[in-house]
Amino acid sequence: MDYKSGKYKVKDLSLASEGRKKIEWAESRMPVLMALREKYSKTKPLKGYKIAGCLHVTKETAVLVETLKAAGAQVSWSGCNPLSTQDEIAAALAKNGIEIYAWHGQSVKEFYWSIERTLDIKPNLTLDDGADLIFTIHNKFPHLAKNVIGGTEETTTGVHRLRAMAEAGKLLYPVIAVNDAETKWDFDNVYGTGQSSIDGILRATSVLLAGKNFVVAGYGHCGKGCAMRAAGLGANVIVTEVKPTAALKAALDGFRVMTMDEAAKIGDIFITATGVKDVIVERHFKKMKDGAIVCNTGHYDCEINIPQLEKLSKGKRTVRANNEEYTLKDGRKIYLLAKGRLVNLAAAEGHPSEVMDMSFANQFMSQLRLINYDKHGILLNPEVIEIPEEQDQEIARIKLQTMSYTIDKLTKEQLAYIKDYSAGT
Template identity: 75%
Template sequence: MDELKGVYKVKDLKLADEGLKQISWAESRMPVLMALREKYKKTKPFKGFRIAGCLHVTKETAVLIKTFVECGAEVSWSGCNPLSTQDTIAAALAKQDISIFAWNGMSVDEFYWAIEQTLHIKPNLTLDDGADLIFTIHSKHPELIPDIIGGTEETTTGVKRLRAMAEAGALKYPIIAVNDAETKWDFDNVYGTGQSTLDGILRATSILIAGKNVVVAGYGHCGKGVAMRARGLGANVIVTEVRPIAALKAVLDGFTVMPMKEAAKIGDVFITATGVKDVITEEHFKVMKDGAIVCNTGHYDVEINLVHLKKMAKGVREIRNHVEEYLLKDGRRIFVLAKGRLVNLVAAEGHPSEVMDMSFANQFMAQLRLVEMFKKGKKLEPKVYDIPPEQDEEIAELKLKTMGIKIDKLTNEQKKYIKDYSAGT
């Protein structure tokens, strides 16, 4: 496949020098992944393996890609969202002879075209964020499946999709759910999404958060993080939910909980984080305040029904970068950020490098696990698998070490006590 090495399509190769500096900065903030790179680059365990990746093209993703390459892999990459690619990073990767097909502002057709290009290397490993790559292989290129030993999935939406495929008997090769690792979703999803979502809103709007009624739709890991950070900036946070347990958690965490129909009347800023379509629809737009701001931090652009909003509007204009003003027929204005796509990646830079360090360490280790099992002749069934608990612990321990933090260890007596079922009062 050497003839495909370094094939690319990016916005402008002249942006590469700026991208290289940004990647360098990310490397300085991602010590766990860099330690794994240093550990495995001499033995090159990925030599002879081809990875097709579909994941946001950010400086952090570039560190992961470079780690795979330095550890022997051949890589071909596309972005997993039409508006999340950082063009400086795509250019930097192309300049380093990495096959990359990504630019900011892709159409939907161009987005899927880019995925198709990554498959020209005939991958035996896949790495996905949202499962669009995996689904493309299954629906359009089943001939590639016999050579694919497995894949990994980065995000909640993708894992849900893949578990549904597995349940229906439609999944044809094994997937490791990186998203469900404790060192991923309790950190990346909570602290990463929380901080980067507010960062995206502030960069796009420059509004004062303090005193605003901020409505957070969904109280999963991502919604929890957003609610925490909004409250930290002084917002009055309202949570909407459909799951009783999640709603109860939000109440006991000190947030107001109510249906979206009620929240829509009083909200100043709306943030969807559910992974479900039609969270905000015409019935909600009808009762929103003049000047309400609406945005999404879920993977797909389906949570805010913009078709409904466009029908209600007599005019739409871009009033600021990543801010569209919908002027409704009754004179009210509703502002939509990032065209309803991921506000933290479209209007900002995505999660901080420090938190992606653990997520991408998990990606590296999960891909390595697939390779090592293949080399030993072990074959996984086509199901969705969790990260092993020992991997979670290893990555957490590495992260603490890089932070200069030490913790206690169990004594032998304590270890015995834990396993002694006869011990009582």
């Protein structure tokens, strides 16, 4: 383990050139974020600001980190999941002078140690995916919150918890809900999670999806993406839900809808995408077919109750990378992928660069927005703040341009027509 006091801790610095090539590949597919880098590396509006970030260390995240640095910020970084750090990317960032504490396969203690090291810079801004950094400040170092202008949060689970904190009057500084931007939630969570979760399942199992009963728990943004892509590969998709409207959408999209108790008996592959704990528990494992494959793509590893699976088992062994075979006491085998952590990040590379381009453009613009408020002396309440519609439309407009699509514009007459309450048939 390389460790230069106070600067970085990564697995192996000699992986840096491999990581650099991957970062360059991502840069070539992230035109919106690269345009922001080009623009703001000249004016450096982030100069004098210190950003602590806690987000999966992937090649796309590296493009974000280096864009924040190019715009003048001092950055310190850790991964937001013990299994999602790509060591070659962490090495490339460390070699480029980024303060980073991240390696694949961290223990929970090492995970929090890394977050705490990023706080040594006493940040003015935080950038989270799952809110672990914000929680660490609030729970362990609340005195640091007075230096913080605001934060940004990348994912659904983080935003839900921050809203709960704000409602309870416990949030100490404002946080922008990057997740809820249309150009994030409706693209990254749907198309990104859809493609990369299937990618993770295939890398860990190499099974044929065609003809399999593929059970998706949760038909929200991520679940919808997984269902859509599994169906595209010929799987028979089954959806389980708790929300009537989401279940109805799944049914009208052509999928079978049933309870997990029913699905457990017939599923070949299960993926949880709910953001809620205990979606697959002991009584479901007891009903599963011999050979069933189980994985999760929600933020935390609590959607599948692994201690209960362990309890039902008489042995386990790793049969492939990110694939553990549990032999139950009755002889059936159940395969758990990526230890129940996000399968797309732990067993594959996370979302494709093209979709992270929009998510991270939102992250960059939101950090910049917080800094602009600070520069103009605007004090925000400690609440969860939405992304403005103009930011969404601007990012989508640039993205479309880079894809060489042009769209129509509303005419003056059409604009007037929309507001005309006197017109009818």
